[in-house]
Amino acid sequence: MCLVLDKDTIEMEIVPYIPKNKRCLPHNVSIVEIVNAILYNSTF
Numbered sequence: 001m002c003l004v005l006d007k008d009t010i011e012m013e014i015v016p017y018i019p020k021n022k023r024c025l026p027h028n029v030s031i032v033e034i035v036n037a038i039l040y041n042s043t044f
Helices: 007-013 031-042
Strands: none
Touching (some): 007 031
C-alpha cells in the first residue's frame, strides 16, 4: 500500500517543519514532490 498525501495536507502539516535552504539556490523540484517521493519509497 502506498501512502500519498494530497498537496494541501503536505503544505500545511509537513513543509513548515522543513528548514529553508541556507544557500538560497533555486529549487528544480517542489518540496511537496520530494515529501511524496519519500513517503512513497518508505512504504516498500
